Amino acid sequence: AAPGSGPRPRLTVIGTGYLGATHAVCMAELGFEVLAVDVDHSKIERLSAGEIPFFEPDLADLLRANLATGRLRFTTSFEEIAEFGDVHFVCVGTPQRPDGYGADLSHLNAAIERLAPLLTRPCLVVGKSTVPAGTAAGIARTLARLAPANAGADADIVSDLAGVQLAWNPEFLREGFAVADTLHPDRLVFGVASPAAEGALRAAFAPVIAQGVPVIVTDYATAELVKTAANSFLATKISFINAMAEVCEAVDADVLTLAEALSHDVRIGGNFLRPGVGFGGGCLPKDIRAFQARADELGVGVALRFLREIDEINNRRRDRVVDLVAAALDGTLARRRLLVLGAAFKPNSDDVRDSPALAVADLLARTGADVTVVDPVATPNARRALPGVTYSETVEDVAADADAVVLLTEWRQFAELDPARLGQLVRRKLIIDARHALDGDRWRQAGWVYLAPGRPTGV
Ligand code: NAD
Numbered sequence: 001a002a003p004g005s006g007p008r009p010r011l012t013v014i015g016t017g018y019l020g021a022t023h024a025v026c027m028a029e030l031g032f033e034v035l036a037v038d039v040d041h042s043k044i045e046r047l048s049a050g051e052i053p054f055f056e057p058d059l060a061d062l063l064r065a066n067l068a069t070g071r072l073r074f075t076t077s078f079e080e081i082a083e084f085g086d087v088h089f090v091c092v093g094t095p096q097r098p099d100g101y102g103a104d105l106s107h108l109n110a111a112i113e114r115l116a117p118l119l120t121r122p123c124l125v126v127g128k129s130t131v132p133a134g135t136a137a138g139i140a141r142t143l144a145r146l147a148p149a150n151a152g153a154d155a156d157i158v159s160d161l162a163g164v165q166l167a168w169n170p171e172f173l174r175e176g177f178a179v180a181d182t183l184h185p186d187r188l189v190f191g192v193a194s195p196a197a198e199g200a201l202r203a204a205f206a207p208v209i210a211q212g213v214p215v216i217v218t219d220y221a222t223a224e225l226v227k228t229a230a231n232s233f234l235a236t237k238i239s240f241i242n243a244m245a246e247v248c249e250a251v252d253a254d255v256l257t258l259a260e261a262l263s264h265d266v267r268i269g270g271n272f273l274r275p276g277v278g279f280g281g282g283c284l285p286k287d288i289r290a291f292q293a294r295a296d297e298l299g300v301g302v303a304l305r306f307l308r309e310i311d312e313i314n315n316r317r318r319d320r321v322v323d324l325v326a327a328a329l330d331g332t333l334a335r336r337r338l339l340v341l342g343a344a345f346k347p348n349s350d351d352v353r354d355s356p357a358l359a360v361a362d363l364l365a366r367t368g369a370d371v372t373v374v375d376p377v378a379t380p381n382a383r384r385a386l387p388g389v390t391y392s393e394t395v396e397d398v399a400a401d402a403d404a405v406v407l408l409t410e411w412r413q414f415a416e417l418d419p420a421r422l423g424q425l426v427r428r429k430l431i432i433d434a435r436h437a438l439d440g441d442r443w444r445q446a447g448w449v450y451l452a453p454g455r456p457t458g459v
Contacts, residue, residue: 012085014111020091025063026182028072030207035073035084048074055350055377058179082118087204094129096286102293116146119164124200128171130227132294136220140166165197168220170227176348187214191223231287237272238279239313245275245454255454275454277434278314280345282353321434322363334368339402342409343375343382350378352385357408365389372398399425410437419446
């Protein structure tokens, strides 16, 4: 039977990183039979053994529960997934190219070129990776050319899943909330080229759609653009309030109060209006850069010129933290002992890709400071990304003789630190709260100099 009708489609997931592993586990949790593949054999071994190769709350328990039911399995064989799947979700990475702003589509193209020749029966391939507008149309052509199931079928006019079809279904999950976001997304976007493809996707998401989640059905390019537009808007909101922080610093105004007052306006809203050390991670920075590169290629680069400014505001916040620390230490950072709180790009994640915290730690270390980075879960990844500094999982072990404490990731553990106790360990009671995560009054009352970017030094 076509995947859109009758029994539940059997699902596969290609690429088991943050997105793919979460998607595979959650689709099994929703009752589907799922087989997931990755080219990284060690990842597949760990997942098969019930171990998540990264940190994501709640995911490990769900992985083990669904492995136990037999609904969820992992493999390194593309032959096996091609044979198994009615709907194939492609979740491979699309990082920034090393030589420019554009997206590196080599993993995506490799996955499609490996899968397509093995697709001998009707099925739907669903791209979930974030890609430049126009990518899906090219992949549809590759599938039409390479998939044996398409032999003789007109790839553009398929009223049923007679051959292999493509859909684009961008993903909006947030690391740290990935399980809840996948089981209960705020919307589903289906970029499709036929009613049959839409039907197959609806079947694959039936338990989610049954919750009343809105489904937006559109063409490939619009679906691709929804994702990059959403990330550009979020980045813009963050850089907007950080630009206000720069202005606040010039007139000794308070950006936190400003943000709070703005947030009561329902047209503006308070989400993503938190000033701090800016955005990072494996998505926002590379996605806004790839979007600019693609707009340039399309001849509409001028429309997205503001994104360059958004990126620059974001990077200036990192320098600003370094300046604040230096100014508070009489202009000298060389040989100062600095305790950096946070390595992950945000709390509840071990992801250090383009992490503002690690970027600031790196800038501080380059001045000759003696930097120790504390993070409850991200130190293994951080050690690989920035080997030149010292790491610890807890603050107390490494706080002795610190000249300054710099909070860069707002882990709950850091917000709960006792300023009196920490004050007994450090050499100098100086804290720079770059994420506005602490109660400044409490730290000042415990005798600390408390500084936060965008806030008057006396607040
Ligand atoms: P990731 O690097 O964690 O995972 C990518 C996985 O793909 C890796 O395990 C890698 O081994 C595997 N892979 C690479 N080439 C392959 C191939 N040819 N065949 C099979 N597997 C292959 O990346 P991620 O964070 O999961 O992101 C994946 C995509 O999802 C990106 O396009 C990203 O922009 C998008 N996305 C990510 C998030 C997020 O929060 N991480 C959210 C929404 C969208």
